[in-house]
Amino acid sequence: MKRGRMRRCGAVLLLLVLGGLPGSSFARVKKQTDQVPRPAAYSSANETASYQEGELLVKFKTRKTRAEADVVASEQSAVVIQEFPVLSRSRRSSYFLIASGQRSTARLLDGMGAHPDVEAVSPNYRRRLLSSPNDPKLALQWGLKKISATEAWEKNIGSAGVVLAVMDTGADYRHEDLAGNIWNNPGEIAANGIDDDHNGFIDDVHGYDFASTNNGGQDSDPMDIDTHGSHVAGTIAAVGNNGIGACGVNWTARVMILKCFRPDMGISDADSIAGFEYALLMKMDYGVNLVAINASFGGPGYNQLQEDAIAAAGDQGIIVVCAAGNDGTDNDSSAFYPASYDLPNIISVAASDANDQLADFSNYGLKSVDIAAPGVGILSTVPTGKGLEATLTSGSSIYAVVPLEFAGSTPVEGLNRLLVDCGKGLDSASFPASVNGQIALIERGESTFKEKTVLAQNAGAVAAVIYNNEAGIFSGTLGEAGSWIPVVALAREDGLLEKAKGIHPVTILVGPSNYDFMDGTSMAAPHVCGALGLLAAQFPADGMIKRMARVYTGADPLDGLAGKVKTSSRLNLDRSLSQNLLLTLAVFRQTVSVWVLKKDFARVIFNVDEDSSSVVVGATFGIYRSRAGSGFALIKEITAAELQNNEYTYFDKYLDNLVSYSYRVQVKNAQGQVIAVSNIDSI
Amino acid sequence: MFFLSSRLCAGDRFFASIGAAGAWPLDSDFREYYGSVQFSPELKVGFTFIKGFYVWLGYSFFSASYSIPDLLEKTNASQHFIALGVGWESSRKRRLRLDFFSALLAAGLREKGLGDSFSEFAPGIQLGAGIRYFFAKKIFMGTALSFSSALVELTDTEVTSAGDRFLGGARLLVNLGARF
Numbered sequence: 001m002k003r004g005r006m007r008r009c010g011a012v013l014l015l016l017v018l019g020g021l022p023g024s025s026f027a028r029v030k031k032q033t034d035q036v037p038r039p040a041a042y043s044s045a046n047e048t049a050s051y052q053e054g055e056l057l058v059k060f061k062t063r064k065t066r067a068e069a070d071v072v073a074s075e076q077s078a079v080v081i082q083e084f085p086v087l088s089r090s091r092r093s094s095y096f097l098i099a100s101g102q103r104s105t106a107r108l109l110d111g112m113g114a115h116p117d118v119e120a121v122s123p124n125y126r127r128r129l130l131s132s133p134n135d136p137k138l139a140l141q142w143g144l145k146k147i148s149a150t151e152a153w154e155k156n157i158g159s160a161g162v163v164l165a166v167m168d169t170g171a172d173y174r175h176e177d178l179a180g181n182i183w184n185n186p187g188e189i190a191a192n193g194i195d196d197d198h199n200g201f202i203d204d205v206h207g208y209d210f211a212s213t214n215n216g217g218q219d220s221d222p223m224d225i226d227t228h229g230s231h232v233a234g235t236i237a238a239v240g241n242n243g244i245g246a247c248g249v250n251w252t253a254r255v256m257i258l259k260c261f262r263p264d265m266g267i268s269d270a271d272s273i274a275g276f277e278y279a280l281l282m283k284m285d286y287g288v289n290l291v292a293i294n295a296s297f298g299g300p301g302y303n304q305l306q307e308d309a310i311a312a313a314g315d316q317g318i319i320v321v322c323a324a325g326n327d328g329t330d331n332d333s334s335a336f337y338p339a340s341y342d343l344p345n346i347i348s349v350a351a352s353d354a355n356d357q358l359a360d361f362s363n364y365g366l367k368s369v370d371i372a373a374p375g376v377g378i379l380s381t382v383p384t385g386k387g388l389e390a391t392l393t394s395g396s397s398i399y400a401v402v403p404l405e406f407a408g409s410t411p412v413e414g415l416n417r418l419l420v421d422c423g424k425g426l427d428s429a430s431f432p433a434s435v436n437g438q439i440a441l442i443e444r445g446e447s448t449f450k451e452k453t454v455l456a457q458n459a460g461a462v463a464a465v466i467y468n469n470e471a472g473i474f475s476g477t478l479g480e481a482g483s484w485i486p487v488v489a490l491a492r493e494d495g496l497l498e499k500a501k502g503i504h505p506v507t508i509l510v511g512p513s514n515y516d517f518m519d520g521t522s523m524a525a526p527h528v529c530g531a532l533g534l535l536a537a538q539f540p541a542d543g544m545i546k547r548m549a550r551v552y553t554g555a556d557p558l559d560g561l562a563g564k565v566k567t568s569s570r571l572n573l574d575r576s577l578s579q580n581l582l583l584t585l586a587v588f589r590q591t592v593s594v595w596v597l598k599k600d601f602a603r604v605i606f607n608v609d610e611d612s613s614s615v616v617v618g619a620t621f622g623i624y625r626s627r628a629g630s631g632f633a634l635i636k637e638i639t640a641a642e643l644q645n646n647e648y649t650y651f652d653k654y655l656d657n658l659v660s661y662s663y664r665v666q667v668k669n670a671q672g673q674v675i676a677v678s679n680i681d682s683i
Numbered sequence: 684m685f686f687l688s689s690r691l692c693a694g695d696r697f698f699a700s701i702g703a704a705g706a707w708p709l710d711s712d713f714r715e716y717y718g719s720v721q722f723s724p725e726l727k728v729g730f731t732f733i734k735g736f737y738v739w740l741g742y743s744f745f746s747a748s749y750s751i752p753d754l755l756e757k758t759n760a761s762q763h764f765i766a767l768g769v770g771w772e773s774s775r776k777r778r779l780r781l782d783f784f785s786a787l788l789a790a791g792l793r794e795k796g797l798g799d800s801f802s803e804f805a806p807g808i809q810l811g812a813g814i815r816y817f818f819a820k821k822i823f824m825g826t827a828l829s830f831s832s833a834l835v836e837l838t839d840t841e842v843t844s845a846g847d848r849f850l851g852g853a854r855l856l857v858n859l860g861a862r863f
Contacts, residue, residue, distance in 0.1 A: 592751055592797065594758045595713050596837065598844045599797040601754065651754050654798050657841050 049301030051123035052268055054101065055081075056108040057305045059120040060094040072118070073098040076111040082217075082270055085200075086277040090284070090312040095305055097124060097270040122303040127267040127337075141246060142354050143235075143374025143527060148574035149249060152534065155577050157240060158250030159537035164236050164529055165207070165293040167267075167275045168229030170222045170259035172383040173206045175230060176514060177245035181237040182206050183254035187286065199281060207257030210274040211267070218274070222257035227382040229259065231518050232296050234381030235526035236533065246379055246515055249530025249573065250537070256282070256290065267297045269306045272338075276309040283316045291536040291547070292319040294529040296522030298336050307341045314345030317544040321529040323521035324350045324363040331365035340368050345544055347551065350561075351375025351524040352570045357560040362521055364564040366660055366682050371552065372561050373571040375524030379517050387516030390488050392465060393507040394419070394498055400517070401465070401488035403510045404449055405477035408484045414509035415439065415463050415486070421499050425452040425466075428459065436460030439508060441499060444489075445469040450479045453487050461485060463508050467495020486510045531573050538577050546609070549584040550576045552679035557664070563629045568662055568680045581616065581676035582609035587663045589655065589683035602652040606665045606678055608643065616640045618670040623650055626662040655683075695821060695862035696731040702825075702858025706745050708762070709832060709852035717747035717760055723854060735773060739784065741766040743854075751796075758796025762850050764831060765789045766809050782813045782827060790833035790850040799842050807833025807851055821863060827856045 056078070060069065070080050078100035088094045100108055105123050113121045144150070163183050173182040183206055187197025190205045201208050203220035212219040224230045233255050240251025258275035260267045272295070282288040293313065310320050322339035324331060331340050331348070339348040351359040352372040358364055359376045377400075392399040393414075420435040425442035440461040442452050449466060456464045463486040468474050473491040478484055486508060490498075498506070528551060535547050542550070554576025555569030562568045585606040591598055604623060608616055619640045624632035636650050655661060665678040706723040708714050722745060729739035746761035768786025788807035794800065813827025831851035839845035 592754060593844050594749060594751070594794065594796065595710070595716050595760050596792065596794040596801050596843050596848060597758065597797050597799060598842065599799065603753075653754060653756070 049123075049125055049299055051105060051125045051301070052265060052270075053105055054103070054108075055097060055099045055124040055270070056105055056112055057122045057124055057269060057273070057303065058096050058098055058112055058118055059305050059308065060096075060117050061119045062094070062117070063088065063092070064094040064117070066096070069094065069096045069098075072112070072115060075115070076100060076108055077102045078108060078112075082274065084273055084277050084309075086281045086284070087273065087309050087312055090280060090315065091308050093119065093308075095273070095308070120304040122269065122305050123301070125269045125299060125301040125303055125306075125337075126265045127269070127272065127297040127299045141379045143378050143523075144247065144249065146352075146354065146356070146374050147249075147527060147531070147571045151574035152577045153240070153251065155574075156534055156538040158237065158252040158534055160252050160254055161289055161540075162250070162533045162536045163254045163256050163288050163290045164250075164533045165256040165258050165275075165279050165290060166229055166233045166236065166526075167258040167260050167272060167293055167295050168232050168297070169226035169261040170209065170224040170229045171233040171255065171257045172224045172230040172381070173222070173257060175234075175381050175384055177238045177242070177381050178230065178233055178255070180239040180242070181248070181250070181253055181255055183256040185282075197286065199286060201278065204278075207259065208275075208278055209259040210278070211260050211262040211271040213262070222259035224383050225259075225263065226261065227386050227516065228296070228518075228522065229257070229261070230383050231378075231380040231516070232294055232522060232526045233257070234515075235378060235523060236294060236530040238381050246381060248380075249527060250533045253530075253533045253537075256288070258293070261297075269303050272297075273306055273309045276313055279318060280309075280312055280316055283318060289536075290318055292321055292529050292532040294321050294526050295338055296323040296520070296525045298323060298325055298339055300334065300336065302335065302337060306338060307343065310338055310341060310346060311343050314343055314544065319345050319347060319532055319544055319548060321347045321349060321525045321532065323525040324348050324365070324369045326351075326361045326520050326522075327363055328361050329363050331363050331368045335368070336363055339363075340365075342368075345548075347371065347528055347548060349373050349375075349521060349525040349528050350565050351519070351521045352558075352561065353377075355560070356556075356558045356570060358564050359519070359521075361519065362524075366563055366566060369565045371528065371555055371567050371569055371571060372558075372565050373524040373527035375521050375527075376519050377517050378519070378523035379515055380523070381514060382516045384514050385512045387513035388511070389513030389515060390510045391508075392488065392490065393509075394501070394504065399490060399494050401490050401508075402473060402475050404453075404466070404475075404487045404489060406481050406484055407453075407478055407487035407510065409511045410463065410486050410509050412511055414507045416505060416507045417462060418503050419465065419498060419501075419506045420461075420503055422456065422459075422461075425455055428455055431455060431459035431461070434503065437462060439506060440464045441495065442466045443469055443495065444474070448479070449476045449487065453478055453484060457485055463487070465490050465495070465498075465508065467498070468492035527571055531571055531576060534573065535576060546582070549582060549679070550579060553582060553584060553677070554579055555679065557680050562626070562662065563660055563682070566680075566682050568682060579676065581612040581667065583607075583665055583667060583676045583678040584609070585663060585665050585678035585681050587661075587681040587683050589661075599654040600657060601654050602661060602663065602683055604650040604652055604663050605647065607647040610646055615675065616643075616667060619667050619675065621648065622666045622668070624664050624666060625652065627656075628659050628661075632662075632664060696737075697729070698731075698737070698860055698862045699726075699728045700823075700825065700858040700860025701726055702856045704743065704854040704856040707853045708745070710849040712848070713760065713762075716749045716758075721745035721747055725856060725858065727858070727860070729770065731772070735771050735775065737770050737772065739766070739768055739770055739786070741768075741786065749796075756796060758794060760792070760794040763791040763793070764807075764809070764851065766831075768809065772815065778817045780815045780817070782815050782825065783811070784827075784829075785810050788831055788833055788851070790831070792835055792848060792850055797842075801843055803835050803837070805833045805835045805850065807831060809851070811854075813856070815860075822859075822861050825856075825858045825860065827858070829854045829856065
């Protein structure tokens with residue numbers, strides 16, 4: 001990590017919305033009868049989902065060979081183009097991807113959906129990535145500080161025995177700051193063209209490419225073809241304490257790369273299912289200690305087959321950390337998959353900003369989004385040379401600044417010159433002679449960036465720093481390509497600070513980098529995925545549920561997240577790692593109806609981890625409730641003696657309709673000191 | 684007026700009875716929560732105006748409790764019926780007489796619990812038949828089978844579930860009464 005005072009820079013969120021075939025899309029849901037739902041049951045949410053035309057994912061009721069499936073598919077003028085044997089084995093069913101050159105997906109849905117042997121069908125939805133690499137900088141790894149990673153690292157820095165998978169655009173496994181933490185398949189010899197470990201994948205040394213444009217769709221090289229996956233991987237486990245670049249949540253871990261992204265269609269469900277299958281296979285049959293899979297992608301369109309694949313991962317204790325989405329919408333009303341699948345092994349993650357507010361782009365959901373993590377202005381690794389780094393160093397302060405579009409670059413070592421105040425830079429008189437050969441400091445406003453830059457260049461300035469005329473930072477453009485000097489945007493508060501210093505030396509650096517800032521829930525999710533890795537290193541005996549409980553119970557409750565995410569909380573790595581008393585709370589909203597009357601009530605269940613049950617002897621447990629985002633108030637107090645099998649259930653009678661409630665439990669010892677708090681759960 | 688009253692009172696034209704019935708509530712949801720058979724007291728008064736035909740006014744109700752599992756809370760529901768109708772009693776010279784009656788009802792439901800209560804009224808009807816045995820000149824015992832029905836339509840609210848609630852049901856009544 002770089003040292004010094006880091007300042008915010010603004011952010012622009014650019015989504016890689018791929019495919020983009022709005023229109024009809026379809027979802028099929030398994031019913032208890034033999035009847036397959038008809039297409040009329042399309043949900044409105046699905047109408048914005050895009051899918052691979054002419055393809056269909058099919059789940060059969062019983063095991064079928066590929067040949068048998070082909071026979072069924074041929075009735076619809078389709079052929080099987082991919083099978084999912086591991087998932088089929090795991091779920092005791094049969095899963096295939098079929099394609100037809102003659103029939104549309106809608107026709108395939110009708111035809112296959114009505115077949116008596118078919119349990120579920122789904123279009124092969126395309127999922128989009130949830131951030132882009134060109135977001136402006138905000139701060140240098142502020143997110144790690146926010147989640148108290150520094151303190152956590154005093155307890156554990158991760159383990160090479162813990163594997164975390166990144167299902168994404170691939171990852172740059174040769175990156176200076178990633179290579180040391182990339183998973184190596186011990187049973188595979190690189191590039192020998194042989195499936196050494198007989199897992200069905202040739203040369204799968206670091207993972208696999210399930211979305212290749214070569215070899216009929218798959219190959220062994222999961223190199224990042226974008227920047228997104230490398231950024232995610234770096235947040236999870238950029239090598240720490242190596243003296244270069246950035247630092248991941250885990251200084252040490254192993255990242256398995258599941259490349260499922262195609263430039264022309266994003267991440268299709270078929271490719272992601274193949275990726276989940278591979279992960280499942282490596283854990284089930286090859287003993288890989290795969291703790292979690294990061295899934296920073298998504299979109300509308302329920303797909304039972306993808307849900308099954310994630311459920312199968314859960315059966316093997318694999319947690320799937322999903323980005324909640326970047327549309328700024330409520331996932332409770334507009335589901336976003338895979339984050340919205342109602343599965344116990346999914347953690348749905350919203351993005352929070354440096355002020356601990358929900359990021360303005362982040363999806364949320366009191367019922368369906370679990371937790372928030374830093375997701376604005378996140379610095380991490382990108383494939384070598386594909387990042388753009390811009391900093392302004394003044395004394396001991398390092399400001400993250402935003403290069404203006406089309407502006408020039410500095411030499412790799414930067415430009416070390418005097419910073420000269422040039423006012424608003426509205427005319428040549430604004431530029432003193434002393435700016436010649438130096439760096440111009442200009443206030444934004446009253447003329448275009450291009451006009452200010454032209455004047456600065458004419459005055460002999462070698463670079464320009466334009467500070468905002470309102471709070472915060474901005475991004476801008478010089479309008480057209482040209483021979484421009486380096487020009488960067490600076491936050492107003494920082495600009496005023498620099499202006500107040502008078503003429504003084506600074507260093508400006510604008511140039512290609514192996515690191516970059518990005519925004520998105522895509523960037524938030526890997527913080528949580530990384531946390532699971534660190535927890536696995538610290539508590540290797542924990543199961544999936546307990547590991548997730550540590551994340552939730554250790555999180556920081558924040559006013560800005562109340563009513564937005566289930567736990568009202570943002571990840572806190574140190575607290576998750578520190579708890580010696582694990583108090584897990586789950587709340588369910590239920591309706592009791594009698595003859596005429598009905599009322600909602602809350603079933604509040606908390607339990608004390610068996611390992612720490614001795615800690616609570618003589619303790620009292622206070623159940624606190626918050627109504628509609630108001631403060632927490634004590635509603636019930638019990639003694640440890642009232643726990644039954646380390647668990648207590650309280651019925652909170654009665655609730656108002658359409659009002660959200662949040663609960664948490666606080667434990668005090670006999671001396672009245674708070675010794676533990678539970679996670680917050682909301683209904 | 685006095686003359687009219689004197690004439691109407693002549694010949695023991697008034698009667699009053701008190702009875703108890705076993706009621707089988709018409710509403711299946713009520714039966715599910717509160718039971719299929721309910722004890723239902725009844726008060727009835729009447730006046731015979733011509734040749735065995737009489738008008739009558741009655742009140743009956745039944746009430747039951749339900750204990751909600753887990754929540755350890757009881758709810759109570761009751762149905763109330765005020766009846767105003769006409770009836771016919773067969774030959775007044777015999778000890779054993781047939782009795783047919785009908786009425787318009789003002790039926791009410793009330794349920795209390797879950798920290799709230801709800802009540803509602805609805806019109807309904809009642810039909811019934813029975814026998815009366817005069818074991819003394821003015822005292823009789825009787826039994827009757829009746830059926831009553833009223834409908835309350837509820838909407839989904841903060842405290843109520845939507846749907847139709849049927850009040851009433853079948854009743855098997857035994858009573859003791861007197862003419863005067």
